[in-house]
Amino acid sequence: xxxxxxxxxARKETLHLLRDPRSLIMGLAIPMLMLFxxxxxxxxxxxxxxxxxxxxxxxxxxxxxxxxxxxxRYFQLVERASSxxxxxxxxDSRRAIIALVVPEGFSxxxxxxxxxxxxxxxxxxxxxxxxxVLAYAEAAARTFSTxxxxxxxxxxxxxxxxPPVDLRPRVWFNTDLVSRYYIFPGLIAVIMMVxxxxxxxxxxxxxxETGTMEQLIATPLTGGEIVAGKLxxxxxxxIIDLVLCVLVGYFAFGVPFRGNLALLFALSLVFLVGALALxxxxxxxxxxxxxxxxxxxxxxxxxxxxLSGFMFPIDNMPQVIQIATxxxxxxxxxxxxxxxxxxDAGMGELAPQVLVLALFGAAVLxxxxxxxxxxxx
Numbered sequence: 001x002x003x004x005x006x007x008x009x010a011r012k013e014t015l016h017l018l019r020d021p022r023s024l025i026m027g028l029a030i031p032m033l034m035l036f037x038x039x040x041x042x043x044x045x046x047x048x049x050x051x052x053x054x055x056x057x058x059x060x061x062x063x064x065x066x067x068x069x070x071x072x073r074y075f076q077l078v079e080r081a082s083s084x085x086x087x088x089x090x091x092d093s094r095r096a097i098i099a100l101v102v103p104e105g106f107s108x109x110x111x112x113x114x115x116x117x118x119x120x121x122x123x124x125x126x127x128x129x130x131x132x133v134l135a136y137a138e139a140a141a142r143t144f145s146t147x148x149x150x151x152x153x154x155x156x157x158x159x160x161x162x163p164p165v166d167l168r169p170r171v172w173f174n175t176d177l178v179s180r181y182y183i184f185p186g187l188i189a190v191i192m193m194v195x196x197x198x199x200x201x202x203x204x205x206x207x208x209e210t211g212t213m214e215q216l217i218a219t220p221l222t223g224g225e226i227v228a229g230k231l232x233x234x235x236x237x238x239i240i241d242l243v244l245c246v247l248v249g250y251f252a253f254g255v256p257f258r259g260n261l262a263l264l265f266a267l268s269l270v271f272l273v274g275a276l277a278l279x280x281x282x283x284x285x286x287x288x289x290x291x292x293x294x295x296x297x298x299x300x301x302x303x304x305x306x307l308s309g310f311m312f313p314i315d316n317m318p319q320v321i322q323i324a325t326x327x328x329x330x331x332x333x334x335x336x337x338x339x340x341x342x343x344d345a346g347m348g349e350l351a352p353q354v355l356v357l358a359l360f361g362a363a364v365l366x367x368x369x370x371x372x373x374x375x376x377x
Contacts (some may be wrong), residue, residue: 001222001225005222005225006228009221009225009226009228010230010232010233012229013229013230013233015177016232025300027199027234027241030195030279030292031191031241031245032244032248033193034191035191035245035248035249035291036248037251038187038208039180039184039187039249039252040188042179042180042311043179045178045180046074046129046133046136049074049079049097049133049136050095051069052081052095052096052100053066053079053097054080054083054084054086054101054102055102056106057102057104058107059106059107062107064144065102065144066100074140074210075140078090078096079095079096079168081099084370087099087121089357091121093320094123095188097129097289098120098121098122098134099122100119100120101119101121102118103116106118110323122134126258128280165316173258173365174342180253182342184255185249185341185342186308186338188245188246189271189310189330190237190305190334191246192241192272192333193329193333194300194301196234196276197275197278197296198296198300199237199276199279199370200234200276200277200279201279201283201292201296202283202293203280204287205283205286205291206231206283206289209287211340223369227280230280231319234267235273238268238276242268253286256341258341258344259339259340259341260346263346264337264341266335267354268333271329271357273361273365274360277361277364277365278296278299278364279296279367279369281371284298284301284372285371286360293360300330303328306330308328308333308334309325309326309334309335324354329360330368332356332357334356335350335353336350336353336357
């Protein structure tokens with residue numbers, strides 16, 4: 001492989017990119033659009049859950065109980081109901097996710113030192129949200145009950161007995177449990193995977209469709225020089241996209257970066273080689289821009305979204321699917337990005353994932369060079 005000839009092919013491909021605004025939009029504008037859309041739209045944090053209350057007791061104690069929920073950052077009191085029918089209509093119309101029914105005699109029951117049963121009605125159509133909201137409600141009710149018990153002990157002249165077990169949680173890496181900090185690095189991996197493969201999936205197919213492949217075949221260029229020359233401009237676009245993603249994440253979304261920036265870019269380059277080579281391999285095999293772009297989207301977007309661990313935990317998938325995810329390079333890149341972003345992980349921790357990405361990139365690149373034949377069928 002001669003560097004001079006590879007550089008000539010890269011220059012030709014760069015000129016084509018600069019003269020074709022659609023390619024530049026696809027390479028630079030679409031990743032930023034996806035980043036902002038998903039960055040703002042994907043938020044797994046649940047706060048200000050719409051709460052409806054039917055306070056059948058309407059006493060100081062019951063109002064204090066409701067205030068415990070309404071003053072929490074997790075609940076927002078949106079409706080005071082006066083019947084089950086109103087609660088049903090509030091939940092059906094999605095005005096409320098949870099409704100509390102405080103029974104009559106709530107205050108008398110507490111004064112009698114008996115247990116007061118408060119009904120919580122939840123919208124279970126979204127099981128994950130309902131599970132989280134139920135946990136919030138149980139925590140709020142438990143806090144209220146603890147305060148009542150402490151007040152009783154103080155009135156009786158006794159000190160509260162400490163619980164047998166005192167769990168003291170300490171969250172590492174994402175102390176505020178902000179879902180965006182976890183989602184954003186995975187989002188970078190998904191966008192880079194899709195855009196890189198999509199861009200290069202058009203390169204060789206475009207030469208066949210525009211009739212310029214014959215000119216390339218007539219040159220003394222080898223298949224490896226043509227493939228490498230076509231990859232280089234898109235490799236640069238991939239690096240620009242990565243820089244923009246990191247800047248947008250830090251300045252626009254406030255995602256903290258705790259790792260080594262140089263390591264992040266170095267390992268991203270390994271991933272980019274595989275993603276770009278996959279796209280050019282598709283372009284070589286299909287020879288049609290439309291089919292190549294569709295094939296690239298299907299083979300990158302679906303696995304990256306569903307099987308990379310970006311949205312759905314891999315540990316919750318069936319065993320067979322878990323094994324299959326090992327061939328999805330986005331899974332390993334998501335692991336690398338989250339490790340560097342949140343845990344300041346180094347090469348020691350990330351070596352297995354880097355090895356998989358390097359092997360994948362080398363194998364796909366070698367296959368693309370092998371499949372590129374300088375002859376007209």
